[in-house]
Amino acid sequence: MPEARTETPRERYRTQVRAEIKEHAWEQIATAGASALSLNAIAKRMGMSGPALYRYFAGRDELITELVRDAYRSLADGFKAAAGSGADLAGLAHVLRTWALADPQRYFLVFGTPVPGYHAPDDITQIAAETMAVILDACAALPSDGTSGDFDAHIDGHRQWAGGHPAPAAALHRALAFWTRVHGALSLELAGHFTGMGFDPALLFDAEVDDLSGR
């Protein structure tokens, strides 16, 4: 029994071509970085003329914004799926690492060098907040030793940002540290700053995650 068809053949074709454009875009980004993304080059690769792409995206900026959105979306979905399967903070860290290694340039598109003056649209910020929420839940689930540093006293403004999440200050703090530490280890690794240094970045990553989880 086929599902109810609410999409016309033309609509299906449209979404398919849109997806194909994005795939070529990702390929180009993986190869030469996001700054080298060119609509004309994508069109050529797809065997069509440049202006044709304007049927699918208002322009280069909209395409890039869409790619950023998709990247955040896939990360948020990965987090939620893992959390739903009972993953703890360490498990989420490894979801992030796997996601990053799968396409380093995608990782940098989201977490890398910012373009001065660019501000992500609200709905993207929203998706980013979803990922934060998953991490915060995982931190709240972790046993805490109850000790509290200077920073924890300062953090209530952040609790408000997090939708008034009832986690203890130490958990809010730990959630932020999750991002900084895991991103620090990952981005230096992906940028090649550890190549030739004689150790395995994966083990350093694991050590950071262990420390973060309270060991």
Added chain:
Amino acid sequence: MPEARTETPRERYRTQVRAEIKEHAWEQIATAGASALSLNAIAKRMGMSGPALYRYFAGRDELITELVRDAYRSLADGFKAAAGSGADLAGLAHVLRTWALADPQRYFLVFGTPVPGYHAPDDITQIAAETMAVILDACAALPSDGTSGDFDAHIDGHRQWAGGHPAPAAALHRALAFWTRVHGALSLELAGHFTGMGFDPALLFDAEVDDLSGR
């Protein structure tokens, strides 16, 4: 008593114009990011024609490489000066933070999104190793609780890279964690990932540094 003059007036002029070109380049990078760096635009700002710059740099790539070299150099010098004045690991962290905040795009030129396929020349890698050495010394000077995790057992390959530095494994580990944690906190802050989250990134940074120093 004037010092011995080994530089002719022409040479002095050359180095001065070179420096002026670099200054305009940094200004442009700070404004629009490194990918927007353009020789012609620099020349226009300086009131000269584009080709004139080829008297001073073989091309765009050489200019950028030189900027990266200068950035590393200034960071390494800052570290050494601080260490020479008795700064501990926390002091060095704040040197790095100050250096980063002074020109975020310079920070990202060095530690940000890598250009696929680009490899820094050996002399730049060398300067990077100098900065690493300063951090490692600071870590070796810190009291260690002697406990050792899984990662520490793996780290001897890295000791070799570090010129056979006699620091305990825990210090080597701490030096690496210094980079990942401090870079993680700094780069997320500079990229604006914390704006509007209701806490002060400087305090989070301090908390990370305290934790790193053994509290």
Added chain:
DNA sequence: TGTACATCAGTGAACGCGCGTTCACTGATGTAC
């Protein structure tokens, strides 16, 4: 001290390129009666 020559900074024209984007259009696909 003055003259002849070499050095070298900077110019302006030119080349070829690829970019994003617009526009008027052709031709195929889908829709309404």
Added chain:
DNA sequence: TGTACATCAGTGAACGCGCGTTCACTGATGTAC
């Protein structure tokens, strides 16, 4: 079922732009005798 019309994907030409880079040159500065 067939015909008239609307929708819309894709084309090719064109615009204007700025880029890195080369080349032959002018004119000023420095050097040697």
